[in-house]
Amino acid sequence: MVTEILGDDSVKAVKILNKITGETRILDVEGIFIEIGFEPAKEFFKSMGLEVDDYGYVKVDEWMRTNIPGLFAAGDAISLWRGFRQIVTAAATGAVAAYSAYQYLIEKGLYRSGSFK
Ligand SMILES: Cc1cc2nc3c(=O)[nH]c(=O)nc-3n(C[C@H](O)[C@H](O)[C@H](O)COP(=O)(O)OP(=O)(O)OC[C@H]3O[C@@H](n4cnc5c(N)ncnc54)[C@H](O)[C@@H]3O)c2cc1C
Secondary structure, three states, X not given: OEEEEEEOOOEEEEEEEOOOOOOEEEEEOOOOOOOOXXXXXXXXXXXXXXXXXXXXXXXXXXXXXXXXXXXXXXXXXXXXXXXXXOHHHHHHHHHHHHHHHHHHHHHOOXXXXXXXX
């Protein structure tokens, strides 16, 4: 694990601790990406009345419908494919959510071809 970032105006190296052997070593690097994990905005979702899964992600069905009629969700915020977050999956679910929203407006008679009512 990284225990220290070394450098002056820019990153030059990191100090690494081998947690098994207790050994430390210096690794020269030119940059660092910090991975902090995922934390969904569960309180915000709940405040809207959205159902969330055990991890706080918005529950959706295969058409990206949430428990609130007319409200659709997509991307990293949803329960679907949890653990596999990619741009392509976010875009795919976004496309489905947009299509579902379009269908919803038609079903409710709020949209006719080319114009909103
Ligand atoms: C470090 C890192 C590296 C990654 N590398 C890759 C990769 O190589 N390939 C890949 O496919 N995927 C990668 N991903 C995952 C990918 O970035 C995400 O899966 C994708 O961006 C999710 O898209 P999204 O639209 O759901 O969310 P986001 O891209 O996070 O977009 C959400 C947007 O909502 C905005 N927002 C948040 N709260 C509010 C609010 N209250 N009001 C208004 N706007 C708000 C945010 O500012 C943000 O612009 C990486 C992710 C990280 C963090």
